[in-house]
Amino acid sequence: MKKASTAKESKRQRKPGVSTLLGSYLLRHAQTLIYSLGQLLRTPFSLLMTTAVIGIALALPTGLQVVLKNAELLSGKIDSAAQISLFLKKGASEAQAKQLAERLEAMPEISKVHFINKQAALKEFKQNAGFAEAMQALKENPLPHVIVIQPSISHTGETTMQKLLGRLQNMLHVDVAQLDEEWIKRLYTIMDFIKRGVWLLGSMLGLAVLLVVGNTIRLAIQNRRDEIVIVKLIGGTDAFIRRPFLYTGFWYGLFGALIAFILISIALLLLNDPIERLAQLYYSDVLLSSLDFQTTLALFGSGIVLGLAGSWLAVSRHLRDIEPK
Amino acid sequence: MIHFSNASKRYESGQDALKNISFEIQQGEMAFVTGHSGAGKSTLLKLIALLERPSRGQVIVNGQNLARIKRRQIPYFRRNIGIIFQDHQLLFDRTVFDNVALPLIIAGHAHGDIGRRVRAALDKVGLLKKEKHYPITLSGGEQQRVGIARAVVHRPPLLLADEPTGNLDPALSWDIMQIFQEFAQVGVTVLVASHDLDLISRLKQRQLILKSGQLFEDNEAMATV
Numbered sequence: 001m002k003k004a005s006t007a008k009e010s011k012r013q014r015k016p017g018v019s020t021l022l023g024s025y026l027l028r029h030a031q032t033l034i035y036s037l038g039q040l041l042r043t044p045f046s047l048l049m050t051t052a053v054i055g056i057a058l059a060l061p062t063g064l065q066v067v068l069k070n071a072e073l074l075s076g077k078i079d080s081a082a083q084i085s086l087f088l089k090k091g092a093s094e095a096q097a098k099q100l101a102e103r104l105e106a107m108p109e110i111s112k113v114h115f116i117n118k119q120a121a122l123k124e125f126k127q128n129a130g131f132a133e134a135m136q137a138l139k140e141n142p143l144p145h146v147i148v149i150q151p152s153i154s155h156t157g158e159t160t161m162q163k164l165l166g167r168l169q170n171m172l173h174v175d176v177a178q179l180d181e182e183w184i185k186r187l188y189t190i191m192d193f194i195k196r197g198v199w200l201l202g203s204m205l206g207l208a209v210l211l212v213v214g215n216t217i218r219l220a221i222q223n224r225r226d227e228i229v230i231v232k233l234i235g236g237t238d239a240f241i242r243r244p245f246l247y248t249g250f251w252y253g254l255f256g257a258l259i260a261f262i263l264i265s266i267a268l269l270l271l272n273d274p275i276e277r278l279a280q281l282y283y284s285d286v287l288l289s290s291l292d293f294q295t296t297l298a299l300f301g302s303g304i305v306l307g308l309a310g311s312w313l314a315v316s317r318h319l320r321d322i323e324p325k
Numbered sequence: 326m327i328h329f330s331n332a333s334k335r336y337e338s339g340q341d342a343l344k345n346i347s348f349e350i351q352q353g354e355m356a357f358v359t360g361h362s363g364a365g366k367s368t369l370l371k372l373i374a375l376l377e378r379p380s381r382g383q384v385i386v387n388g389q390n391l392a393r394i395k396r397r398q399i400p401y402f403r404r405n406i407g408i409i410f411q412d413h414q415l416l417f418d419r420t421v422f423d424n425v426a427l428p429l430i431i432a433g434h435a436h437g438d439i440g441r442r443v444r445a446a447l448d449k450v451g452l453l454k455k456e457k458h459y460p461i462t463l464s465g466g467e468q469q470r471v472g473i474a475r476a477v478v479h480r481p482p483l484l485l486a487d488e489p490t491g492n493l494d495p496a497l498s499w500d501i502m503q504i505f506q507e508f509a510q511v512g513v514t515v516l517v518a519s520h521d522l523d524l525i526s527r528l529k530q531r532q533l534i535l536k537s538g539q540l541f542e543d544n545e546a547m548a549t550v
């Protein structure tokens with residue numbers, strides 16, 4: 001029966017070419033896409049409710065991602081501010097200290113050298129610290145000469161930093177070489193922690209989006225039960241019946257991502273002033289005050305994928321149950 | 326076209342709806358399935374449309390043994406059958422045109438082709454002027470005719486109708502039977518389940534009379550070929 005009718009079919013359609021077949025295939029998909037959008041727009045309130053839930057769920061991890069990216073940009077600046085302080089031995093003279101400073105300046109691992117004379121330090125100390133009298137009582141200057149060094153290598157090369165520190169420690173006249181990096185390490189640990197937290201939160205909220213879309217599509221399937229039965233009766237394949245529901249999931253994901261985008265943009269707009277101040281504070285002009293392309297792409301991509309996946313789950317679970325009787 | 330050999334249907338409830346049915350219907354033939362309520366008329370049509378499968382025996386439709394058709398293939402099989410129901414099963418949120426176009430859209434026909442065929446089918450049942458109406462605004466008889474137009478729009482070789490005139494007045498019922506006869510005359514096999522014995526007797530077609538699930542009488546002599 002099938003063979004005979006397909007032969008008849010092709011005669012009736014006057015042998016359509018591959019391109020027209022492909023064209024009508026794409027046209028049908030486009031029609032279904034628009035049709036499912038039209039169906040959604042018929043109940044704008046419930047569309048808004050569902051997409052708002054999806055939007056908020058997507059906005060949270062995306063917003064945190066933006067915060068994280070800014071923190072990373074900032075920490076890059078802070079990182080280059082890592083310093084090593086060299087406290088010289090008591091006996092070292094000013095001339096010796098200056099000589100050492102010059103030698104250090106010539107080293108390629110070191111970008112900046114700042115010499116703090118112990119007399120000058122004491123003077124400053126007396127003026128600023130407010131316990132000038134206590135200082136007056138001391139016969140001798142208790143402060144050593146100090147050389148503050150800015151390494152040119154970045155923090156990430158931890159072993160090279162340790163090596164440099166070791167070398168400086170063993171240099172003539174050097175008493176103690178101290179790296180001011182504990183707090184940077186702590187910052188990195190915290191950021192790593194937050195990063196994992198964002199992933200965890202993102203996965204959980206992604207699952208929530210999946211379930212929201214799945215449940216909404218499940219209700220849509222139940223509402224259109226009669227229609228599904230009729231379409232099955234007149235020879236609609238599962239793929240044909242599935243298609244509008246998948247596209248509905250697609251729209252939910254897309255609109256949800258759009259709402260998330262708008263929410264984050266508004267939040268960033270409100271935070272614009274503090275972000276700018278922060279940027280100035282750290283001489284950074286690279287802070288994000290709007291969503292960057294990569295994050296936007298990830299937001300819309302995950303929205304659409306979650307929408308499609310949620311509707312796919314619902315459709316594959318519930319469509320089989322509906323059979324004409 | 327349709328060949329039952331010793332087909333039986335027992336529902337999961339244990340109800341024997343059909344017992345050992347054998348008959349054959351040729352292509353282009355029109356036949357009625359009659360019998361009391363619960364005799365198994367609907368069940369017989371359901372076996373042909375693969376809405377149910379026989380518990381025993383064979384059903385062959387247009388050379389295809391239905392037992393060999395897998396679930397995945399059922400949609401393609403059904404595209405060769407036009408099914409008409411007593412409660413017409415129309416989509417009430419779509420126009421008459423869109424309802425009738427559905428089988429063509431499902432089968433993936435080209436756009437221009439669809440318009441032409443839908444209008445031809447609506448013309449056949451005398452509803453060309455109502456293509457933009459919604460089914461809810463039509464009378465029962467008009468809705469039934471939309472159902473018929475949808476069943477024939479893709480020109481299936483087999484037409485099944487379960488109580489198509491169930492709640493129509495005699496004049497309308499007669500008109501609809503005339504439409505079925507016209508299809509049979511152009512080679513479509515038509516099988517109608519009905520208990521409107523008065524109407525059937527006037528049409529002088531073959532009758533398969535069921536009684537408690539058994540083929541009580543196969544009145545081929547009634548047919549005027």
Ligand SMILES: Nc1ncnc2c1ncn2[C@@H]1O[C@H](COP(=O)(O)OP(=O)(O)OP(=O)(O)O)[C@@H](O)[C@H]1O
Nearest residue numbers: 336337338340342361362363364365366367368369
């Ligand atoms: N899905 C089902 N599950 C269990 N039993 C069923 C089912 N469908 C029908 N039956 C039983 O099978 C028998 C035949 O039913 P069927 O619907 O074929 O009768 P019918 O001749 O079409 O009756 P009517 O004229 O009232 O429509 C009946 O006894 C009915 O109760």
Ligand SMILES: [Mg+2]
Nearest residue numbers: 366367368487
């Ligand atoms: Mg019945």
